[in-house]
Amino acid sequence: MGRLGSAHRGPGVSFVIRLQKENFKFSCTHFTIFGAQQAERLHGHNYYVRCEIEVDGVQDDLGLAFDFNVVKPEIKALCDERDERILFPERSPYLRISVEERQTRVAFQTKEYLLPNEDVLKLPLVNITSEELARHFCHALEARLAGKIKYRALAIEVEETLGQSVKYRLCTS
Secondary structure: OOOEOHHHOOOOOOEEEEEOOOOOEEEEEEOOEOOOOOEOOOEEEEEEEEEEEEEOOOEOOOOOOOOHHHHHHHHHHHHHHHOOEEEEEOOOOOOEEEEOOOEEEEEEOOEEEEEEHHHEEEEOOOOOOHHHHHHHHHHHHHHHHOOOOOOOEEEEEEEEEOOEEEEEEEEOO
């Protein structure tokens, strides 16, 4: 990456790049847990993901912060990994999850689900909520971008349904 020029950076100056593509989405099944005794029914969403990357400046010789094509495939890959899966939070104190030879057994209170292993994705979360998904997605993207681009802040917005979304913002300093 080229040198960031003084004409394009300085105190209080930044650029925010927003990446939002039609294929930044994943469809999955989940239920939200509301406590030891209450949870939603199993249901699905078409989640849409937006990414914002705040940078201090742009390269003098190119007038750009970074090649967007470094980031877009990473977002798409993260979406694809979650697409058409049944999501369960492996850190929930209210679920019992056991993986058998070909099936995953998930129990909450009196309900029990027996599902093919290849359909299940256990995430290191306490619940499958938009808040948890946005935070998890942001940290996963941060790990994939390590050493590839420099930024001041990284934010992921997860839209669960039209007009209902959560944004998680991670600052580097």
